[in-house]
Amino acid sequence: MTNLIKDFNDYRTRMNEVILSKNNLVMKRLWNLDTNTYEDGALNKKTKEMLGLVASMVLRCDDCIRYHLDKCFKQKTTTEEMYEIFAVANIVGGTIVIPHTRRAAEYWEELNK
């Protein structure tokens, strides 16, 4: 696992522990709900992760993008499919999405190494 991926996951895990240790019930339940949202249903997990990714891209949240890239990778999304998601995000969200697409492309390369 390269440093880019490891660093992201380590920080994420460490801060999630800090947040959960404060026992704020709303935060805890929101996080559970977040997990449930992407389970297989009428739409399968892979489609839902692609939806989560494109939403994260147009809202331009790099960490959310990384999280969903990882999930999409685990659901066997191909690079060709991934770039079509990038295309939708860039058309809907405009060139303001390009810098986030660069960082997404970098992370996607790492995942595929």
Add this chain to the structure above:
Amino acid sequence: MTNLIKDFNDYRTRMNEVILSKNNLVMKRLWNLDTNTYEDGALNKKTKEMLGLVASMVLRCDDCIRYHLDKCFKQKTTTEEMYEIFAVANIVGGTIVIPHTRRAAEYWEELNK
């Protein structure tokens, strides 16, 4: 066709004509590109329209939502699938997306009449 759908489509057509009549090349090419983005590719048209919809929902653009609802409807998206897209949009984008979800639900009912 109910008034909600007809009014939206009529206004859209009328103003698109005004805009295109000005012959701004960038606007024209962007609109062509927009159409191409949702064609069948590695991902099929239906999946891409769902991506366009969820992106429009988290960016909270009612007219864009209506446009993609119509396209999703034509791609045979079921109501159960649709509400799973709504769920992703509301979880990623938060309760700020709820009023747009109400208007989306209303339009979806109209389309299914």
Add this chain to the structure above:
Amino acid sequence: MTNLIKDFNDYRTRMNEVILSKNNLVMKRLWNLDTNTYEDGALNKKTKEMLGLVASMVLRCDDCIRYHLDKCFKQKTTTEEMYEIFAVANIVGGTIVIPHTRRAAEYWEELNK
């Protein structure tokens, strides 16, 4: 109750029923969680509603603003306090918030009639 308030509440109730009738579990649980978020805790209900309002204002969601204006009104927020919330929203969010502040001011007048 004036029409502005009645129309908003009626549409809201009607569409909430449509949405809930589809039995999407994520949507239902998110809405319950939303209600819990504003209950008395370390911060009281009034403060939390003011937080919800300012968040809705900078995100520029008119319906969310109306919803929280109503809740703030029920928590006995004064007009002077309300305009200090408006001021924070306009300073943080910029002049882009002004049109939403106009509609908020109109709704606030209605509530205080």
Add this chain to the structure above:
Amino acid sequence: MTNLIKDFNDYRTRMNEVILSKNNLVMKRLWNLDTNTYEDGALNKKTKEMLGLVASMVLRCDDCIRYHLDKCFKQKTTTEEMYEIFAVANIVGGTIVIPHTRRAAEYWEELNK
């Protein structure tokens, strides 16, 4: 003056009066500052209004767009120039800006009647 323009200006004037009547000093000073921002300086008024317009477009605030369209019109912006501003806004902000461009185009036609 057509209804679209008159209605917008009337509502704006009426609600501005309500807001200013509450004597919130921050709001008053912000509005004065807003006026000063677009005065002739190193950049002239016309350029500044174009900047205000494109900013309003990518932030997708219809009323702000109308306000700056009116100011640009008074600064003798041509339709060809206007559509180049629209093009920048649509490229930077993406297709999500299109519905706002339709309403902007409609208002621009009214102003030019």
Add this chain to the structure above:
Amino acid sequence: MTNLIKDFNDYRTRMNEVILSKNNLVMKRLWNLDTNTYEDGALNKKTKEMLGLVASMVLRCDDCIRYHLDKCFKQKTTTEEMYEIFAVANIVGGTIVIPHTRRAAEYWEELNK
């Protein structure tokens, strides 16, 4: 003072000096107005800083969040109160706010050391 806090404050001070040295009157007056906005009024300073924080969180500006976390800390906001603000921000703004909440939680720990 830990590095995270010191680095943020040092950069902030240094760049504020650069900006103010250019003598742009609008920028100077906006910054003064910003300071006035959070003074005691009908709402007290602590409440206003909490409003500024939640607004910064849903708009997802890490540096703005850090600035208001520091102000909230000086106004004796407790950790339990803080996490209720985090909860409102995450419910209104959605899971897209989570990465910013992680960085806010980290900074809050530093302030409380």
Add this chain to the structure above:
Amino acid sequence: MTNLIKDFNDYRTRMNEVILSKNNLVMKRLWNLDTNTYEDGALNKKTKEMLGLVASMVLRCDDCIRYHLDKCFKQKTTTEEMYEIFAVANIVGGTIVIPHTRRAAEYWEELNK
């Protein structure tokens, strides 16, 4: 060329190559269109770059800001003009734009060295 500018340009070039190597036609055409948007027309290149900059500032995309700062610099924008663009961005977009203005000011200093 200082490191800040060199690092930005190097990363940009490197990731653009990765993205273009995937041959996604929509992405390629969008990038071409992006270049065309800022060519001389009814409005000159300098004005268009200023429009691109203010749009990037209110949308708060640091990399987009850097890109347009560089273009504005090449179009001989003066520091006084630049700070008037900053002022419009901060008034329209609010204090949430300030941290991005700090980073813009830093990059502008580098360009002018």
